[in-house]
Amino acid sequence: MDVSNFLENFIRKESLFKNKSILQSSYNPDEIMHRDEQINNIAKVLAPALRQERPSNLFIYGKTGSGKTLSVHATIKQIQTLAQREGIPIKFIYINCKLKKVADTEYRLVAEITRHFGKSIPPTGLPTDEVYNIFYKALDQEKQTVILVLDEIDQLVKKIGDEVIYNLTRINTELKNAQLCLLGISNDIMFADNLDPRVKSSLSEEELVFPSYNALQIQDILKVRSQDAIKDGILEEGVIPKCAAYAAREHGDARRALELLRVAVELAERKGLVKITTKELDEAEEKIEKDRVLDIITTQPKQFQLVLYSILLLYDQRKQQNIIFTGEIYLLYKELCAKVNLRPLTQRRVSDVIAEFDLLGIINAKVISKGRYGRTREVSVVTNDTLNAKIKSLLEGALQLG
DNA sequence: CGAGATTCATGTGAAGTATACCTTTAGGCTTAA
């Protein structure tokens, strides 16, 4: 009865949001603030497409939440409407390379691209060459300019190397009708330094750097968006500046600032408050991190979870010197496997698993040499204790541990 | 005392294996003319 009461109230009660979607990361605002120059530059580079000429490949750097993806999308949209009106064949393909199972191998990446042409590619079974062929054909079928946006391209290269990109940049030489333009987006400024020089030079025929927003700019953005997104007068004085300050601390991540605000309002709503204070912001910050980590963890395979569980268990035992080595992890992991009736992976594999968790940012794992005492990964946990406890109980449930 | 040589515990690359899934091909059966 409490539940029905709650739900009843929920309907009656006015939402604190006017339009929540405006604060969600998928939202594309009509106007992007403080990015005019960048958008103009993108437009300049891509404009030749409107004359059926191949635009130079473009490479965009900038920290997370500096508006890269947004600006690209905005530019694309404008070009597209224009192209549509004039009947110019331009096609945009956007792929986020970060998504696991979408673009973490060469095959999967090319398959994913090809699917954007309406072809269906099986998840496995075809030779990679064949997938390339299908891609060529689909691409070259008609006279068109295709602009391929690879977001978080650094993640891709980190995983599978730069050969794919090389292949993609070279495709143009074999195309009769169509032309392909690559637009790479990277969070990692140093990324290009580790590229094969050939790849680097062809990928970044043009380069563009997105500076991070400063606290004031983030405040601007927050103000404008919150005006349309949430009810008037529910933000306590100082909430927006603090929110901006939080985000600016994290290298000016506007996306994070918006998320922070949205989650804070959600929390307030759930608590039945009518004012958002900085307290909600703090809670929101915690919740976001928690959700991010929990989300990653729950979607991992069992074996991975067990490895992580071992790490957390060891971390708890070692409060003082919270450094853990691969060998210990593997030992405990094997023990746990026996308990849960799981065939343990080899140490070789576990080594890779640990490296993957590092890449995901859930743990810190650094390869060190202990001199006479060998070589290992030095693993430490980055999450805080309350979150760890949460993760552990969650994993215990998922793995049916005692 | 200091320069090399040793050593340890794993990192790491390459090649091999199991599994899941794909396409192609060849029968075998059904169906319609």
Add this chain to the structure above:
DNA sequence: AAGCCTAAAGGTATACTTCACATGAATCTCGTA
């Protein structure tokens, strides 16, 4: 005879294993001052 379904054959990607070699600083060794 044409069409459709099924099963076998032949092929691939992926996750993982096996094998073998690479690492790199603490420690040891041994010649020398």
